[in-house]
Amino acid sequence: xxTIAGRPGTRRGWLRTAVAVCAVAxxxxxxxxxxxxxxxxxxxxxxxxxSATGAPAxxxxxxxQAVRADTPWKLRTPLSxxxxxxxxxxxxxxxxxxxxxxxxxxxxxxxxxxxxxxxGTGWTDVPxxxxxxxxxxxxxxxxxxxxxxxxxxxxxxxxSLVLQHWDGKKWRGVGHAAAPKGSLSFxxxxxxxxxxxxxxxxxxxxxxxxxxxxxxxWTGSRWQRVSLxxxxxxxxxxxxxxxxxxxxxxxxxxxxLTGEVAAPLLYHWDGGGWTVREVPTPGEHPTGWxxxxxxxxxxxxxxxIGKTNDAGVPQATMAAHWDGSRWRSLPALPVDEAxxxxxxxxxxxxxxxxxxxxxxxxxxxxxGTTWVTETLPADVTEHSEMSTVLDIAGVPGTKGVFAAGTAxxxxxPVQCGLLVSRDLG
Numbered sequence: 001x002x003t004i005a006g007r008p009g010t011r012r013g014w015l016r017t018a019v020a021v022c023a024v025a026x027x028x029x030x031x032x033x034x035x036x037x038x039x040x041x042x043x044x045x046x047x048x049x050x051s052a053t054g055a056p057a058x059x060x061x062x063x064x065q066a067v068r069a070d071t072p073w074k075l076r077t078p079l080s081x082x083x084x085x086x087x088x089x090x091x092x093x094x095x096x097x098x099x100x101x102x103x104x105x106x107x108x109x110x111x112x113x114x115x116x117x118x119x120g121t122g123w124t125d126v127p128x129x130x131x132x133x134x135x136x137x138x139x140x141x142x143x144x145x146x147x148x149x150x151x152x153x154x155x156x157x158x159x160s161l162v163l164q165h166w167d168g169k170k171w172r173g174v175g176h177a178a179a180p181k182g183s184l185s186f187x188x189x190x191x192x193x194x195x196x197x198x199x200x201x202x203x204x205x206x207x208x209x210x211x212x213x214x215x216x217x218w219t220g221s222r223w224q225r226v227s228l229x230x231x232x233x234x235x236x237x238x239x240x241x242x243x244x245x246x247x248x249x250x251x252x253x254x255x256x257l258t259g260e261v262a263a264p265l266l267y268h269w270d271g272g273g274w275t276v277r278e279v280p281t282p283g284e285h286p287t288g289w290x291x292x293x294x295x296x297x298x299x300x301x302x303x304x305i306g307k308t309n310d311a312g313v314p315q316a317t318m319a320a321h322w323d324g325s326r327w328r329s330l331p332a333l334p335v336d337e338a339x340x341x342x343x344x345x346x347x348x349x350x351x352x353x354x355x356x357x358x359x360x361x362x363x364x365x366x367x368g369t370t371w372v373t374e375t376l377p378a379d380v381t382e383h384s385e386m387s388t389v390l391d392i393a394g395v396p397g398t399k400g401v402f403a404a405g406t407a408x409x410x411x412x413p414v415q416c417g418l419l420v421s422r423d424l425g
Contacts, residue, residue: 071374073363076419077116077123079383079407085114085417087404088153089391091143096120098395099166100404100419101151103137110135110156113164114417115171118402123419129164129173131155136162144192151190152199158184161201163223176223179203180212188213191242191250198250199223200239213238215252228267229276231256235263240291243302247271251302253294255309262288262309266302266322279304280327282318286310289318293341295349300324303349303366305333305341319351319366334364334371342392344401344423352389352403359386363403376420384408387418400424 084105092098098118103111113128113136128138128151138153147168154161163174179185180203188200197218204211213236216223231237235256244250248271255262264279281289290309296302301323308316317338319330335353339361342350349366355373360381364371380387384407391404400423409416 071377073374073377073403073420073422074424075377075379076118076402076421077417079380079409079416079418081409081414081416084414086137086406086415087114087116087390087417087419088137088139089141090393090402090404090419091141091149092118092393092395092402093143093145093149094397095395095400095424097143097146098393098402099141099143099149099151100402100417101138101141101153102404102417103153105415111137113138113151113153113162115151116419127171129171131162131173138162138164139187140190142190142192142197144194144197148192148195150192150197152187152201154185154187158186161185161187163199174223180205182207183210183212188240189242191244193244193247193250195220196247196250198226198242198252200242200252202238211238215239228252228254229274231263231265232276232278233263234258237265238262238291239267241294243294243296244269245296245299249296249299251294251296253291253304253306255289255291257309260287260309262290264289264291264304264306266294266304277322277327279306279320280329282316282329282332285316292338293351295341295343297343297347297349303330303341305338305351307337330366331371334373335362340389340392340403340405342394342401344392344394344399345396346399347394350392350401350403352392352405354388360384361387361389361405363389363392374422376418380407380418380420384416389418389420395421395424398424 087100087102090100096119100116102114104114105111115126115128116123117126135156138151140152143149149166151164160178161176163176164171165174183203183205185203191198199216202211202213215226217226228237235258237254237256239252239254241253250269252267254265266277266279268275285308287309289306292307293305304320306318317333321328335355338351338353340352350363352361352363355362360376362373362375364373386408389403389405394401403420405418407416407418
């Protein structure tokens with residue numbers, strides 16, 4: 001499956017959007033939904049998949065709950081227009097060890113996996129493991145230690161996932177079962193805790209429309225499928241994001257799909273078994289609420305970020321926090337859609353997305369009572385036509401955070417890889 005043109009959506013969500021709307025015009029405009037009620041506000045905005053130009057419509061703010069602040073974000077790599085690059089994910093183990101992955105694209109030649117490493121002062125290219133000469137991209141990255149990191153993606157033709165492991169010296173390819181005949185494989189997320197690694201993905205058959213979602217765990221020698229408990233209200237479970245604080249504290253966001261209606265769920269692994277919790281939604285919606293991001297900010301503390309399960313029109317968003325004993329609903333997100341979510345080194349929740357009328361991503365931090373939004377630095381917004389933050393990762397041992405994504409450079413359709421940081425000096 002080819003990459004969607006225009007503004008990409010979430011790092012993982014654009015894949016499901018592409019599957020769901022293959023027969024629908026991706027740039028369709030509609031009314032923005034109100035996150036508190038699920039009703040339309042009348043504010044026009046681009047759909048989650050976005051228009052071909054990358055420009056959102058509308059001018060009103062997505063939420064009156066946000067407070068604008070001067071940006072402290074810094075661009076960490078120049079916006080190079082010599083070759084098309086996209087950074088899809090970022091992960092860090094400390095102030096001197098971080099990874100970002102994505103792809104380099106060269107017209108009809110397809111994608112080449114792209115990996116960069118942060119050593120505390122700058123980002124440098126690191127060779128990916130060979131894909132046998134086949135075009136491929138990397139969609140997700142996770143790091144447990146300086147000598148233990150994972151990258152996950154797929155071949156451009158969708159026939160197989162691409163999994164690679166960093167052992168402290170080089171990236172090595174790790175085998176994974178090919179997609180069933182006639183189906184295409186996609187990565188959902190990957191996470192690593194100590195020697196434990198987890199993966200979500202799904203296979204989709206474009207002829208029949210059949211989709212099989214799965215969760216897998218690394219045994220030390222191979223990837224093994226993991227069965228999740230049945231959804232409390234029934235329905236087919238589709239796992240999505242993975243987060244946690246350690247091998248015995250792993251969280252998986254998911255949705256239970258009954259027909260076209262989705263119910264949000266949060267699964268927890270304590271090292272010995274699973275528990276599942278239904279996530280409270282801000283209101284009824286005809287298609288229900290789909291899983292987006294899960295962000296652990298401490299043991300027993302996890303945020304769930306989602307949206308309505310409607311790929312054809314702009315979505316209402318939602319956020320909720322599980323504190324270990326009860327759920328608390330957060331105010332509406334200050335963006336149309338959370339393309340990325342994560343926690344900084346201090347454990348503060350961040351989301352990034354587009355505000356109506358803005359071609360560039362804004363990032364919003366949850367203070368515990370309100371959302372505070374910040375723009376990207378001027379050397380991004382004044383030197384590119386648009387930008388998208390696709391992943392956020394805190395830097396352990398600091399208060400800092402990295403964000404990775406893409407910027408639309410002047411020589412369209414070149415995509416410039418975007419790497420910014422906050423509170424890292």
